[in-house]
Amino acid sequence: xxxxxxxxxxxxxxxxxxxxxxxxxxxxxxxxxxxxxxxxxxxxxxxxxxxxxxxxxxxxxxxxxxxxxxxxxxxxxxxxxxxxxxxxxxxxxxxxxxxxxxxxxxxxxxxxxxxxxxxxxxxxxxxxxxxxxxxxxxxxxxxxxxxxxxxxxxxxxxxxxxxxxxxxxxxxxxxxxxxxxxxxxxxxxxxxxxxxxxxxxxxxxxxxxxxxxxxxxxxxxxxxxxxxxxxxxxxxxxxxxxxxxxxxxxxxxxxxxxxxxxxxxxxxxxxxxxxxxxxxxxxxxxxxxxxxxxxxxxxxxxxxxxxxxxxxxxxxxxxxxxxxxxxxxxxxxxxxxxxxxxxxxxxxxxxxxxxxxxxxxxxx
DNA sequence: CTCCGGACGT
DNA sequence: ACGTCCGGAG
Numbered sequence: 001x002x003x004x005x006x007x008x009x010x011x012x013x014x015x016x017x018x019x020x021x022x023x024x025x026x027x028x029x030x031x032x033x034x035x036x037x038x039x040x041x042x043x044x045x046x047x048x049x050x051x052x053x054x055x056x057x058x059x060x061x062x063x064x065x066x067x068x069x070x071x072x073x074x075x076x077x078x079x080x081x082x083x084x085x086x087x088x089x090x091x092x093x094x095x096x097x098x099x100x101x102x103x104x105x106x107x108x109x110x111x112x113x114x115x116x117x118x119x120x121x122x123x124x125x126x127x128x129x130x131x132x133x134x135x136x137x138x139x140x141x142x143x144x145x146x147x148x149x150x151x152x153x154x155x156x157x158x159x160x161x162x163x164x165x166x167x168x169x170x171x172x173x174x175x176x177x178x179x180x181x182x183x184x185x186x187x188x189x190x191x192x193x194x195x196x197x198x199x200x201x202x203x204x205x206x207x208x209x210x211x212x213x214x215x216x217x218x219x220x221x222x223x224x225x226x227x228x229x230x231x232x233x234x235x236x237x238x239x240x241x242x243x244x245x246x247x248x249x250x251x252x253x254x255x256x257x258x259x260x261x262x263x264x265x266x267x268x269x270x271x272x273x274x275x276x277x278x279x280x281x282x283x284x285x286x287x288x289x290x291x292x293x294x295x296x297x298x299x300x301x302x303x304x305x306x307x308x309x310x311x312x313x314x315x316x317x318x319x320x321x322x323x324x325x326x327x328x329x330x331x332x333x334x335x336x337x338x339x340x341x342x343x344x345x346x347x348x349x350x351x352x353x354x355x356x357x358x359x360x361x362x363x364x
Numbered sequence: 365c366t367c368c369g370g371a372c373g374t
Numbered sequence: 375a376c377g378t379c380c381g382g383a384g
Contacts, residue, residue: 065369067382104380111371139371160369179375215368216384248377274373276379305365306380350381 027191030169030228031201035194037224038204041211046072048203053125054085056150060142061112065105068210074103088113089120097279097347104350106278111137129155149199156189157202158182161209166192167242168213171230176242250306255313257283259298259359260329262320268343269335276309281346283315288329292318299358304351313351315359 042048045068047059058078062071081099082088088096093113100109115135119125126132129147133140144157158166163176166188174181194201212223220226220233231238260267260283269284271277298315305311320326323337330337338346340360352359 061370063369064371065380067368070382102381104382105370107371107379137371141370177375245376274378278379304381308378308380 024191026228027188030225031192031194033224033227034192034204034208035197035201038200038207042203042207043068043211046075051150053146053150055079057115057125057146058112060145061108061137062103064108064142066103070103074100085116085119085125088116093279094347098345101347102350102353106280106347108137110279125150127151129153145202148202152199154193154195154198156186156193156198157206158186158189159206161206161213162189162202163242164215165205165209165213165225168218168231168238169225169229171237172241173243175245177245181243250308250310253309253311255311256285256316257313258285258287258316258318259283260288260292260318260320260326262323262326262337264339264341265323265326265337266340266343267320267326267330267333267335267337268346269330269333277349279347280349281343282349282352284333284335286333287316288318288320291321291325292329293321295319299355302351302355304354311351 045059047055055075059071059075062075062078078099081095082091091113093110096109096113097106100106103109115137118135126135128151129143132138132146133143138146141157141159144155145159147153147155148157156162163185166172166185167176167181170184170188172181172184172188174184176182176185189205192201192205208223208225212219213225218231218238220229220231220238223229223232226232231241267284267288268281271280271282273279295317298317302313302315303311304313320329327337344356348356
C-alpha cells in the first residue's frame with residue numbers, strides 16, 4: 001500500500017524564479033483547500049448517512065463503472081433485498097443476479113456474492129486494506145476506498161475522477177493508464193492524502209472530479225484548487241487531460257435470438273459463464289427443429305450499443321406444436337420453459353428489458 | 365453518435 | 375500491456 005514517502009524536487013516557476021514553496025507545500029495547500037470545500041459541498045449520498053462496512057463495500061462495487069445517480073436506487077433496493085452480508089452470502093447466485101439486473105458488468109455481482117461468502121465464512125469483514133484486496137471483485141481502487149472510508153486507513157484511492165483531477169492539477173501529459181503515467185498520478189495522490197482523515201479526503205477528491213472538475217467543462221471558477229492547479233482556466237491544457245491510451249473500436253455484431261413459444265410459454269436459457277451477459281437469462285441462439293412453425297420476427301431489429309460491441313438483435317418467433325415439444329427442445333439446450341411472467345423474475349440483459357413490452361405485446 | 369468508468373483473465 | 379466485460383449521459 002502507498003505511504004506518504006514521495007518527495008518532489010524544487011522547480012522553477014514559470015517566471016523563472018526558484019519557487020520558495022516546494023512541491024510538497026503545494027500539495028498541502030491543495031489538501032487544505034479540498035478539505036474545506038468538501039465540508040461544504042459533500043452530497044448527502046445514502047451510503048454516507050449511516051456508514052457501515054457493508055454499505056460502503058456495496059456502494060463501491062456498484063459504483064465501479066456505474067454513475068452515482070444510477071447506483072442510488074439500486075443500492076437501496078439491494079440493501080433491502082440483502083440487509084446483511086450474511087443474507088447476501090446465503091442467497092443463491094440467481095437472486096443476486098436478479099438484484100443486479102440493469103447495472104451491467106454482471107461479473108461484479110458474482111464476485112460480490114463470492115466475497116460475501118468469504119466474509120461470512122471468516123466471520124467478519126477484513127480490517128485492513130491488505131485484507132480487502134484479497135477479496136474477489138476488490139481491486140486497488142476499491143480496496144483503498146473501503147480501507148480509507150470504512151477503516152480510516154491512510155491509503156490514497158485513485159479512480160477515474162482522481163486521475164482526471166490530479167492529471168489536470170499536475171499537468172500530467174503521460175497516459176494515466178500507462179505505467180509511468182499511473183505512477184505519477186499515484187505519487188501526487190499520495191502527496192495530497194490527508195493522513196488524519198483519509199476517508200473524507202479521498203471522497204473529497206472524487207467529489208471534486210464529479211461536481212467541479214468534470215470531463216467536458218470543468219468549473220474552474222468554483223474550484224478550490226485554482227491557485228495551485230496547472231490547468232486552471234487553461235482550456236488548451238485541461239481539455240487534453242487526462243490523456244488515455246486510444247481504445248479500439250467496438251465490433252459490429254448481429255445477434256439472432258430464437259424465441260420458441262407455445263401459447264404463453266417460452267423457452268429460455270441461461271447464458272454461458274463467460275462472455276457477454278454471462279449467466280443472464282435470454283433466448284436460444286440456435287433455431288428449433290422443423291416441427292416448430294416459423295412465425296416471423298417478434299419486433300424490428302433492436303440496436304444496442306455497448307462500448308465493446310454494436311449489437312443488432314433480431315427476435316425470430318417460432319411456435320411449438322405442443323408444450324411437451326417445447327419442453328424437450330428447451331431441455332436439449334440446457335434451458336427451460338417458463339411463462340412470460342415467470343421470465344420477468346429472472347435476471348435479463350438490458351437489451352431484453354428495454355424492449356420487453358414489445359415482446360410481450362406480440363407474444364400471442 | 366461519443367464519452368465515461370475498475371477488475372480480472374490472458 | 376492489452377482485451378473483455380455493460381449501460382447511461384450528453
